[in-house]
Amino acid sequence: MKYIKYLILFIIVSTIVGSIALVGIYFYIKPDLPSVTVLKDVRLQTPMRIYTHDGKLISQYGVKRRIPVKLEEVPQELIDAVIATEDSRFYDHYGIDPIGIMRAAFNLAITGEKQQGASTLSMQLARGFFLTREKTYIRKIKEIFIALHMEQELSKQEILELYLNKVELGHRSFGFGAAAQVYYGKPLAKLNLAQIATLAGLPQAPSVLNPISRPQRSVERRRIVLLRMLDEKLITRAQFDDAVSQPVTARKHGAEIELDAPYLADLIYAEMIEIYGKEEAETGGYQVYATAPSHLQEAAQDAVVRNIHDYDERHGYRGPIDYLWNQPVVEDESVNSEAERADAQTQQAAASKTRAEWDNEAIIAALKQIESYSPLIPAVVLEVKEQSITVLDENEQTRVIEWAGLDWARPYITDSRQGNEPERAAQIVTEGAVIHIRMQDEQWRLAQIPDVSGAFVAIDPQNGAVQAVVGGYSFYQSQFNRATQAKRQVGSNIKPFVYSAALEHGYTLASVINDAPINQWNANTGVAWRPENSPAEYDGPIRMRKALGKSKNVVSVRLLRGVGLDATVKHIARFGFNEQEIPRDETVSLGSGSHSPLEMVRAMSVIANGGFLVKPYFIDNIQDEYGKVLWEANPVWACDPCSGPTGEAEVKDIEALLAEQLNQEQSLVATDKKEAKPSAPRVISAQNAFLVSEMMRTGVRANGSWNNKTYWLGTGWRARNILQREDIAGKTGTTNDSRDTWFSGFHHSLVATAWLGFDDMNRKLGRATRNQNLINRNPEKYNWIGNALVGSEDGAKAAGPAWIRFMQVALQDVPYSPMPIPEDIVRVRIDRTTGKLTRRTDHTTLFEYFLQGTEPKSYIREDEIIDPAELESTDESEPEEVF
Structure with a gap:
């Protein structure tokens, strides 16, 4: 009895001391315990995902991969596997498992090592959210208290859902939704039992049990998971036998990017960072939907890349990147002695490997080191035939490139000079040469990394929603976004705004301006300014419509003089340009x-x-990770009125309106619904806009009649001939020495601008000579939006093809819809030469639009009429081919 009394006393004392110690420990760690608010509003660190307007993923930002799933979306087999393996008494305990703790304590007493953690799912979740994996007693105690606290505040289902979304599973995947994508490239619902068991075995040690890094250990762990499920009668023996025999099918998958649009994604990412901050934007689980639909963004990217390669190819081939064998001997010009030169050549030849020294594995390894950007693929030439080559690419594929993919590759000499057309493949490459190849029109062709750059942007003119943006050839080559960041001279792209100013100051589409050379002496500089047309041809008196269509430089200067420099600059600023960036001299025109x-x-x-x-x-x-809309754009709209007063009063006070708009940047603020549709400020009248668009329509087509000698081509005439639409308008742009080339144009539902030039502003785009190989391939019809273009580069040839190719896709299913004719616009017949009213109805006349009250008042006299058909032509050539 004496010993029993001591034992009872010991138990009582131990219980009291233990309780006091437990209370003391609780109060000691209490400051570290999470608040009830935190537990009930747990936010998963989910990466930001950016989608096109129609829901295609274009990018993901954030170190941690996480795809949140609701509990009802998780396969029951996965829930069973996790509970059976990690916490079989999950639904029976209150956050801690006494049996598991006693087992772990007994194991520690026997072995002296902390081999078993006895952690329940609640404890693992507590550790994952608030603690570390460090194996210390204080951490375990904190884990227990947090788990108990968590069980009081959250239901078992809430804890399980949080666990399934939070647990670390290797390769930066957090949660089973992300793990399914990382390891198998599938959603959870499409995994089989073997794959589910593999994932369920990862929480214990994701770095050493994952099927990518340690496939054999993963198989062993999978078997343990399946055995636990079998013991718990969650699967049958047949299911166990089938799953345990399955091969390892895991491999690392990136984010399921459906359309790689990095320039667009980067713009959106930067805006999200500016609003939310980097950490919040990257981990807040935001799902951001762009304004750009996938088909237009993809069309713009394809158009820019194709256009850059077209320019690059018509200027010649710069040669192979390197040689794996058959290294050509390069003479060292610094060596003067013939003997020394011969010795150097012998050493080069000896150092060059032979074909026999390169097996496919070594070739592929060498190709993997070559700098490359999509759509280019590094390859090595294995065989050269008369007019074809066979190559092995870095993807271990053997390709045959036929003559149609090689015949463009005449030697590059300078940007303005190319060598002779090749006749045989051996004149282009030799065996052992390392090259780039790319696919175009379902055919492989020789390629090279272009030197030239390009940019493209398209918007919805009704509300400003960007429909596509491309900032260069490859974001992975240069992250500089030329569509939004590059300030380049715009050339003749500015002329529609100069002509708009002229319309505001009494000019009409029928006004006649003298297209003649200008020679103005500047006494201050002692230099004469002589602006020239390009080409340097002058038509004499010419109507405004025709002058803009043919992009007459001297006419633009004379219109600016007629309006006045200050008035022109202020009018140009109405279109959204910063007035401080507009030159204050006549060159602005x-x-x-x-x-x-x-x-x-x-x-x-x-x-x-x-x-x-x-x-x-x-x-x-912007939506949260569960699809709840947090913010929606509420842009201004081109309507009169939308939900507020608009009209001519706004035009008079445009400077104040523009200043206000520049200061009111859109802020991404949570909102339950959009505000009423706001009206955009009117900056020019509807009549002015219509008349300018009419002039720009003639700039993208062939006009007049060849037989009656009234035929003339707008500078962008290929657009109408290829698109076969009358409801488009556009303007080319070329700067001095062709350093920048532009093409801007629109259908009234879509506006787009294309630019092509070198990043080095001092480098000219040059000219291309005729490549007879390309003409021989299709002698009846030149490819006017491809490589057969010859002569000096300009807006129509260099930038125009990108705009045309984009519009071919964008307008494919858009019905014919011309610009609506505003009120107060009249249409009268005028004389083609003088712009006066006429009573004739033949080819010397045409119909023209006028703002009511500005139409001509006088009729042309018979002795003033000039019939082009009766004039002797000085041009015996046929017009450029139109198709």
């Missing part, structure tokens, strides 16, 4: 100002939408 493609497309949208200045924006809406 020729496009000496520097603006970005985004600024240009915004300005062009004013003409396309009937006179309203909209603001480009990239984000349509």
Whole structure:
């Protein structure tokens, strides 16, 4: 009895001391315990995902991969596997498992090592959210208290859902939704039992049990999981036998990117960082939907890449990247002695490997080191035939490149000089040469990394929603976004705004301006300014419509003089340009100002939408990880009125309106619904916009009659001939020495601007000579939007093809819809030469649009009429081919 009393006393004392110690420990760690608010509002660190407007994933930002899933979306087999393996008494305990703790304590007493953690799912979740994996007693105690606290505040189902989304599972995947994508490239619902068991075995040690890094250990762990499920009667023996015999099918998958659009994604990412901060934006689980639909973004990217390669190819081939064998001997010009030169050549030849020294594995390894960007693929030439080559690419595929993929590759000499057309493949490459190849029109062809750059941007002119943006050839080559950041001289792209100013000051489409050389002496500089047309041809008196269509430089200068420099600059600023960036001299009329493609497309949208200045924006809406809309764009619209007063009063106070709009940046603020549709400020009248668009329509087509000698081509005439549409308008742009080339144009539902040039502003785009190989391939019809273009590079040849190819896709299913004719616009018949009224109805006349009250008042006299058909032509050539 004496010993029993001591034992009872010991138990009582131990219980009291233990309780006091437990209370003391609780109060000691209490400051570290999470609050009830935190537990009930746990936010998963989910990466930001960016989608196109129609829901295609284009990018994901954030170190941790997480795809949140609701409990009802998780396969029951996975829930069973996790509970059976990690916490079989999950539904029976209150956060801690006494049996498990006693087993772990007994194991510690026997072995002296902390081999078993006895952690329940609640304890693992507590550790995952609030603690570390460090194996210390204090951490375990904290884990227990947090788990108990968590069980009081959350239901078992809530704890299980949090666990399934939070647990670390290796390769930066957190939660089973992300793990299914990382290891198998599938959603959870499409995994089989073997794959589910593999994932369920990862929480114990994801770094050493995952099927990518340690496939054999993963198989062993999978078997343990399946045995636990079998013991718990959650699967049958047949299911166990089938699953345990399955091969390892896991491999690392990236984010399931459906459309790689990095320039667009980067713009949206930067805006999200600016609003939310980097950490919150990357981990807040935001799902951001762009304004751009996938088919237009993809069309723009394809158009820019194709256009850059077209320019690059017509200027010649710069040669192979390197040689794996058959290394050509290069003479060292610094060596003077013949003997020394011969010795150097012998050493080079000896150092060059032979074909026999390169097996396929070594070739592939060498190709993997070659710098490359999509769509280019590094390859080595294995065989050279008369007019074809066989190559092995870095993807271990053997390709045959036929003559149609090689015949463009005449030698590059300078940007303005190319060598002779090749006749045999051996004149282009030799065996052992390392080259680039790419796919075009379902055919492999020789390629090279282009030197030239390009940019493209398209917006909806009705509200400014960006429909596509491309900032260069490859984001992975250069992250500089030329569509939004590059300020380049715009050349003749500025002329529609100069002509718009002229219309505001009494000019009409029928006004006749003298297209004759200008020679103006500047006494201050002692230099004469002699602006020239390009080409340097002058037509004498010419109507405004025709002058803009043919992009007459001297006419633009004379219109600026007629309006006045200050008035012209202020009018150009109405289109959204920063007035401080507009040159204050007459060169502004020729496009000496520097603006970005985004600024240009915004300005062009004013003409396309009937006179309203909209603001480009990239984000349509932002949702949380569960699809709840947090914010929606509420742009200004080109409507009169939308939900408020608009009209001519706004035009008079445009400077104040523009200043206000520049200061009111869109902020991404949580909202339950959109505000009423706001009206964009009207910056020019609907009549002015219509008349400018009419002039721009003639710039993208062939006009008049060849037989009656009234035929003339707009500078962008290929657009109408290829697109076969009358409801488009556009303007080319070329700067001095062709350093920058532009093409801006629109259908009234879509505006786009294309730019092509070198990043080095001092480098000229040069010229291309005729490549007879390309003509021989299709002698009856030149490819006017491809490599057969010859002569000096300009806006129509260099930038125009990208715009045309994009519009071929964008307008494919858009019905014919011309610009609506505003009120107060009249149409009268005028004389083609003088712009006066006429009573004739033959080829010497045409119908023209006027703002009511500005139409001509006098009729042409018979002795003033000039019939082009009766004039002797000085041009015996046929017109450029039109198709």
